[in-house]
Amino acid sequence: DAGVIQSPRHEVTEMGQEVTLRCKPISGHDYLFWYRQTMMRGLELLIYFNNNVPIDDSGMPEDRFSAKMPNASFSTLKIQPSEPRDSAVYFCASSLPPSLSSGELFFGEGSRLTVL
Amino acid sequence: AQKVTQAQTEISVVEKEDVTLDCVYETRDTTYYLFWYKQPPSGELVFLIRRNSFDEQNEISGRYSWNFQKSTSSFNFTITASQVVDSAVYFCALSDSTGGFKTIFGAGTRLFVKA
Numbered sequence: 001d002a003g004v005i006q007s008p009r010h011e012v013t014e015m016g017q018e019v020t021l022r023c024k025p026i027s028g029h030d031y032l033f034w035y036r037q038t039m040m041r042g043l044e045l046l047i048y049f050n051n052n053v054p055i056d057d058s059g060m061p062e063d064r065f066s067a068k069m070p071n072a073s074f075s076t077l078k079i080q081p082s083e084p085r086d087s088a089v090y091f092c093a094s095s096l097p098p099s100l101s102s103g104e105l106f107f108g109e110g111s112r113l114t115v116l
Numbered sequence: 117a118q119k120v121t122q123a124q125t126e127i128s129v130v131e132k133e134d135v136t137l138d139c140v141y142e143t144r145d146t147t148y149y150l151f152w153y154k155q156p157p158s159g160e161l162v163f164l165i166r167r168n169s170f171d172e173q174n175e176i177s178g179r180y181s182w183n184f185q186k187s188t189s190s191f192n193f194t195i196t197a198s199q200v201v202d203s204a205v206y207f208c209a210l211s212d213s214t215g216g217f218k219t220i221f222g223a224g225t226r227l228f229v230k231a
Binding site: 031033035042043045048050055056089091093097102103104105106107109110 | 149151153159160161163166207211216217218219220221222223224
């Protein structure tokens with residue numbers, strides 16, 4: 001399996017622009033997670049999906065952030081409008097249910113976002 | 117509420133020293149899972165181990181060992197005879213049924229192993 005695939009790997013944009021991050025989970029994984037990593041706040045869970053349905057979005061910072069999972073093989077995280085404080089590495093991860101596996105999260109390589 | 121505390125922000129050791137990374141967790145559930153992940157300088161996150169709440173057996177894998185103690189809500193990680201390649205940020209994580217089995221992470225401990 002190719003693992004979790006994220007794109008773009010790097011994105012530099014200007015304040016106010018729309019940013020869309022993409023994720024393809026591992027085939028067969030029911031859970032998909034979006035995390036944000038910064039020096040100040042560490043690894044924060046933004047939102048997660050189970051069977052394409054958003055389960056908990058309490059970590060989404062504000063209305064400028066939105067996430068979708070239109071099908072089992074694709075998810076997007078959108079920031080509109082972007083701000084410099086959104087600069088971070090955004091990780092996507094997928095997993096099987098803990099009852100069926102070790103519950104291990106398989107992470108993508110991350111998307112490093114810089115908002116100028 | 118779920119919480120994971122890694123009180124050690126940074127640890128620096130000399131190669132071949134043993135080092136223990138502390139992790140304390142909070143959960144109200146009786147069913148939960150604990151994890152350790154490694155993030156080397158290259159930035160990817162690598163799964164190391166999972167324990168479930170019903171299995172308090174300690175585990176050893178090569179130079180790595182884990183000590184799970186429910187009585188103190190701790191899940192500590194020891195590296196024996198550390199090597200430079202062990203230099204990384206190590207994260208402890210927790211998922212439980214009340215949280216829908218979402219995984220939350222501690223702040224991480226950055227380990228420097230000097231030659």
